[in-house]
Amino acid sequence: MRLLVTGDAGDIGSVVVARLLEEGHHVTVFDDLSKGYRDTVPAGARFEQGRIHDTARVIDGAGFEAVVHLAAFSRVGESVEHPARYEENNVLGTARLCNATQTPGVNKIIISPTAAVYGEPVVAIITEETKTAPVNPYGSSNLALDNDLARRAHAGECAAINLHHFNVAGAYGSYGERHRQETHLVPIALEVATGKRASLTIFGDDFPTSDVTRVRDYIHVRDIANAHVPALAAQEVGQHDIVNLGNCSRFSVQDVPEAVRNVTGHLLPTKISPRRAGAPGVLVASNERARTHPVWIPELPDVTTMVENVWRFVPERAA
C-alpha cells in the first residue's frame, strides 16, 4: 500500500515504519521534529518535514491508501502544565489531518490514542467497553480525537481503527525509546544504571496495589508495530473499531528497576517522591479483541526483553 505515517521520527513511529517497510509498503513519513529525530526515520521511507496541521500539500495527488497517525504530544506532566498546547497539537492537528484526507479519498486511518483515555478505571482489566474518563489533559486530548475519528467513520468518510496503546517500551534494532526530554521509566532506569542519573525516582508509594507503587501493562514496541500490519488490511469505509494493545499483565513500577538490575548487573538506587498529578494507579488491558480482530498475538510480553532491547543501544552502557 501507499502509506502516509505521521510522527515517524518518534519512538513508536520509527519502529512502525521499519515494520511496514519490511512488509513491502511504500511509506512517506511526516514529522515536524518537535520531539523526534531525523536520523530515526528508517532508510527506505520518504521524509517530509511539517506539522500535521499542514498535510494537504503532501497528501494531494500522492495516492495514499491509508494514514497511520502517530504524531502527537504525549507527556502527562507537560499536558497538566500546558493543556492548551495539547488541545491545539493533538485535537486540532488530527482534525486538520483528517480533513486533508477527504478530497483525495484516503479512506483508511489508524490512530494511536493512549490508555490514559480510561483515567482511573474502577475495573481491574480494561476492555474497549470500559468507561472513558481521563484524569489529565493528555488523556482528554486523546479521547477527543478518538471520538472525532469514530464520528468520521460512522459518517462514511473513512474506515478507522483506534489502537489504544498501553505502556509502550522496548526497541527494535536501534529504533525506539529515544526522547529529547526523558520521561519513560525504562530509559530513565538505564540512565541510572550507567551513572548518568544519581537515582531512580518512584512517584507515589500510596497506591492500592500489592507493593503500593503504580501498576502498568507494558507492551513491546515491536508488538505495537506488528499490530499495524493486520489493522491496515481490516475495515471497510464506514467501519470503526477500538482495539486495546496491551499484554493483560501487571508490572509495578518496582518491577522495572528489578529487571534493569538483572539485565545490566548494575546497582540501581531508588528514592520515593509524592504522586505526580494526573497519574492513575493501575492500567491493565484486556487484549482479547486484539487477538481476534485484527488477528494479533503479542510475541514479546516480558518486561526483561524490553529492557534488554533498549540496553543494547544505550551508548554509555558498561562492557
Ligand SMILES: NC(=O)c1ccc[n+]([C@@H]2O[C@H](COP(=O)([O-])OP(=O)(O)OC[C@H]3O[C@@H](n4cnc5c(N)ncnc54)[C@H](O)[C@@H]3O)[C@@H](O)[C@H]2O)c1
Ligand atoms: N509511548 C507510549 O507509551 C504511548 C502510549 C500510548 C499512546 N502513545 C501514542 O503513540 C503516539 C506516538 O508516541 P511516541 O511515544 O512515539 O511519542 P514521540 O514523542 O516519541 O513521537 C511523536 C512524534 O510526533 C512528532 N509530532 C508531534 N506533534 C507533531 C505535529 N503537530 N506535527 C508533526 N509531527 C509532530 C514529534 O516530533 C515526534 O517525532 C502518540 O500519539 C502517543 O500519544 C504512546
